[in-house]
Amino acid sequence: MVKIADLIRGEGLREAHGYDLIVGPDTPVSEALRRMEELGCDSVAVRGAGADSNAVISREEVLQGLLLELEKAQVQLSMLQRQIEGSISEQIDNMQEGVKSLVEGEKDKLSVAIDNMSEGLIILGRTGEIERANPSAKTLLGLLPKDSLAALATVIDALGFRELIGKADDPDEKKAGEFKVRSASRKILQMRWNEMIDNWDNCLGTVVMIRDVTDEDLAEKAKTEFIASISHELRTPLTSIQNSVSNILADVTGRIPKKTREYLHAMKNDCHRFADLINDLLDMAKLEAGSMPINRRVINIVSVAGEVIRRSADSARARNIDLTYEISGHVSPVYADPQRIGQVLSYLIANAIKFTEPQGRITVRSYDSAADVVTMVEDTGVGIEPELQKQIFSKFVQIGRRAGAGSMGSGLGLAISNGIIAVHGGAIWVESRKGEGSRFYFSLPKTDPFVMLYRHLSGLVARTGRAANDFALMILGFDVGGEHDSSVKTQVGSIINELLAESDHFLANAGSLAIQTEDFEVVFVVEESGGKQIEMVRRKIQKIVGNRLRKNCGRGAILPMLGVGVYPTDALDARELEDIARNKVSKLLD
Amino acid sequence: MFDFLGLKKKTSKTKIMVVDDEPNIVQTLRDRLEMNEYEVVTAGNGKEGLERFEEEHPDVILLDVIMPIMDGHEMLEALRKRPAGQNVSVIMLTARSQTQDIARANVCGIDDYIVKPFDLSELLEKIESVVENRSAVAR
Numbered sequence: 040m041v042k043i044a045d046l047i048r049g050e051g052l053r054e055a056h057g058y059d060l061i062v063g064p065d066t067p068v069s070e071a072l073r074r075m076e077e078l079g080c081d082s083v084a085v086r087g088a089g090a091d092s093n094a095v096i097s098r099e100e101v102l103q104g105l106l107l108e109l110e111k112a113q114v115q116l117s118m119l120q121r122q123i124e125g126s127i128s129e130q131i132d133n134m135q136e137g138v139k140s141l142v143e144g145e146k147d148k149l150s151v152a153i154d155n156m157s158e159g160l161i162i163l164g165r166t167g168e169i170e171r172a173n174p175s176a177k178t179l180l181g182l183l184p185k186d187s188l189a190a191l192a193t194v195i196d197a198l199g200f201r202e203l204i205g206k207a208d209d210p211d212e213k214k215a216g217e218f219k220v221r222s223a224s225r226k227i228l229q230m231r232w233n234e235m236i237d238n239w240d241n242c243l244g245t246v247v248m249i250r251d252v253t254d255e256d257l258a259e260k261a262k263t264e265f266i267a268s269i270s271h272e273l274r275t276p277l278t279s280i281q282n283s284v285s286n287i288l289a290d291v292t293g294r295i296p297k298k299t300r301e302y303l304h305a306m307k308n309d310c311h312r313f314a315d316l317i318n319d320l321l322d323m324a325k326l327e328a329g330s331m332p333i334n335r336r337v338i339n340i341v342s343v344a345g346e347v348i349r350r351s352a353d354s355a356r357a358r359n360i361d362l363t364y365e366i367s368g369h370v371s372p373v374y375a376d377p378q379r380i381g382q383v384l385s386y387l388i389a390n391a392i393k394f395t396e397p398q399g400r401i402t403v404r405s406y407d408s409a410a411d412v413v414t415m416v417e418d419t420g421v422g423i424e425p426e427l428q429k430q431i432f433s434k435f436v437q438i439g440r441r442a443g444a445g446s447m448g449s450g451l452g453l454a455i456s457n458g459i460i461a462v463h464g465g466a467i468w469v470e471s472r473k474g475e476g477s478r479f480y481f482s483l484p485k486t487d488p489f490v491m492l493y494r495h496l497s498g499l500v501a502r503t504g505r506a507a508n509d510f511a512l513m514i515l516g517f518d519v520g521g522e523h524d525s526s527v528k529t530q531v532g533s534i535i536n537e538l539l540a541e542s543d544h545f546l547a548n549a550g551s552l553a554i555q556t557e558d559f560e561v562v563f564v565v566e567e568s569g570g571k572q573i574e575m576v577r578r579k580i581q582k583i584v585g586n587r588l589r590k591n592c593g594r595g596a597i598l599p600m601l602g603v604g605v606y607p608t609d610a611l612d613a614r615e616l617e618d619i620a621r622n623k624v625s626k627l628l629d
Numbered sequence: 630m631f632d633f634l635g636l637k638k639k640t641s642k643t644k645i646m647v648v649d650d651e652p653n654i655v656q657t658l659r660d661r662l663e664m665n666e667y668e669v670v671t672a673g674n675g676k677e678g679l680e681r682f683e684e685e686h687p688d689v690i691l692l693d694v695i696m697p698i699m700d701g702h703e704m705l706e707a708l709r710k711r712p713a714g715q716n717v718s719v720i721m722l723t724a725r726s727q728t729q730d731i732a733r734a735n736v737c738g739i740d741d742y743i744v745k746p747f748d749l750s751e752l753l754e755k756i757e758s759v760v761e762n763r764s765a766v767a768r
């Protein structure tokens with residue numbers, strides 16, 4: 040700090056005047072200036088500046104002193120600044136150093152962990168190149184830990200590895216997957232891959248985990264084989280018992296007393312129950328093992344449901360329950376296992392019958408939603424409490440005992456249904472209110488009928504090794520153009536639904552199919568044997584349509600369809616119909 | 630169910646061959662079928678089935694899948710390779726939901742299948758409809 044004393048020079052000192060401000064030599068110039076301003080003085084006298092006289096300093100001199108102070112302060116300030124900057128950067132350096140060593144330590148730890156994992160780990164870069172692989176990955180794939188990444192790349196390419204790491208369908212979803220490969224050393228390797236996505240949604244590459252599942256796979260296979268063999272072992276004696284009972288009841292052994300007949304009926308029923316229990320347990324085991332065989336083909340839910348309703352009609356009638364099937368509008372075909380879907384619907388209807396009081400009503404309805412074909416089973420039964428609704432699709436949860444309706448069955452029906460629908464990519468759910476009944480729904484994804492037709496035909500060709508021309512096609516079309524009122528359309532719609540429902544019966548061959556292609560049009564695929572099948576199918580269709588017409592509209596009723604054919608051709612020749620169908624199919628598929 | 634051709638009346642006895650390794654099942658099937666006016670021959674495995682087929686020329690074969698010596702699939706495949714075996718109707722007796730069984734058998738051509746344990750009256754219905762189809766095709 041600049042003080043007054045610093046301003047005193049040897050010469051030029053003058054005598055102090057009486058009115059001078061007198062300050063001490065240690066007074067800071069800034070203080071001196073402030074007081075000069077206060078008192079309006081032009082100069083200051085310094086006490087004891089010399090040996091005997093006072094030094095007088097002018098205002099300008101004080102101001103200069105102040106300037107000097109400012110300069111000094113500036114120098115100090117910049118020095119201070121440099122000091123601060125220096126210390127901050129030093130601190131940052133220190134911090135960086137610390138973080139670096141910390142990260143290095145963690146990285147080392149991670150590296151060691153990765154290298155010591157029993158699972159193999161391969162990290163692929165964005166373009167699919169191997170960025171890193173741990174020793175386990177190399178040994179699992181038949182290499183030595185010291186082998187190069189290039190050697191590993193050759194091995195995984197031979198396995199078709201990079202092609203198997205496919206792309207998920209949904210671009211919004213993080214891509215991940217799983218597949219199994221058999222290594223050169225006959226090991227079964229399970230590969231689980233995940234895309235590495237950072238916090239900003241950038242894909243950094245793919246991480247692949249490799250596990251040797253040879254033993255697990257063998258165990259799984261043994262389990263599946265055990266299930267198959269136990270199912271055979273359980274069923275054989277049961278078949279024999281059931282047949283014997285059935286024969287005695289059919290009087291094969293002569294007439295039997297009434298009481299014996301009652302016992303035998305009870306035995307027969309229990310044989311059925313026993314068989315159902317075995318089947319349920321085995322199905323559940325298969326679903327859990329992932330070995331449930333699903334035989335998908337193009338099916339119409341209407342025909343599957345029609346069959347199940349027919350089979351359930353007796354037990355509904357026995358409880359005096361009104362069971363009806365309604366079809367709302369056009370129901371699209373689905374790609375599914377008809378047996379399994381029938382099984383799901385049977386469970387739902389059997390449950391509905393079980394929990395509905397006599398005089399109640401069960402309505403089954405199939406309809407198209409935007410993307411799915413939905414089937415609903417609605418009952419006027421006891422209903423399900425909300426907390427139970429969440430559990431009923433899991434294993435061994437019996438609504439029966441808790442609902443007080445007694446319990447018949449394994450409690451596996453809904454769990455199996457859930458599993459079956461899940462394998463089909465569908466959904467199953469329930470809506471219910473206690474005391475007001477329940478609605479069970481299941482949905483299956485809809486597919487374009489012509490794509491299905493194409494898939495069905497190419498499946499047949501692949502399966503049988505015969506050409507597509509070996510399968511007869513027939514088209515059934517109704518012309519219900521503008522001039523017809525809506526009741527005609529309803530009539531035709533119900534005839535088509537009936538035909539579809541019956542189609543499994545009259546299209547006896549495995550490769551045959553009825554598929555609704557438009558609102559008032561059905562295409563039949565008939566697996567031909569000697570050219571007789573198509574003619575037989577045509578006659579059956581005519582008969583069903585004719586019967587229905589007579590029943591609903593009386594004798595002589597005419598619908599806008601003449602024979603089986605495309606209006607107005609009245610095509611009674613099966614070959615002619617086939618030409619029309621083939622043209623239509625190929626045109627629509629192009 | 631669809632007796633659209635009115636063929637319910639049988640003109641001559643239909644011959645059915647039961648191929649199954651379970652004597653109890655064979656016995657109960659034989660008794661019931663005979664009561665229903667069918668002629669019945671039996672075999673205990675696929676190999677025996679093929680031999681009996683050549684001797685008896687049955688119209689319909691009820692064929693079990695799992696059997697010792699020669700199973701149902703092998704017998705069916707061998708049968709379809711023979712000229713006489715092309716036209717015989719076959720109903721497979723299979724364990725439930727063994728859909729691979731059915732798919733495999735379908736390649737060789739089967740007329741129907743029934744799932745064990747089955748109801749005899751259901752089996753009789755199936756036999757009847759297979760026989761009806763045969764007559765329809767024959768006409």
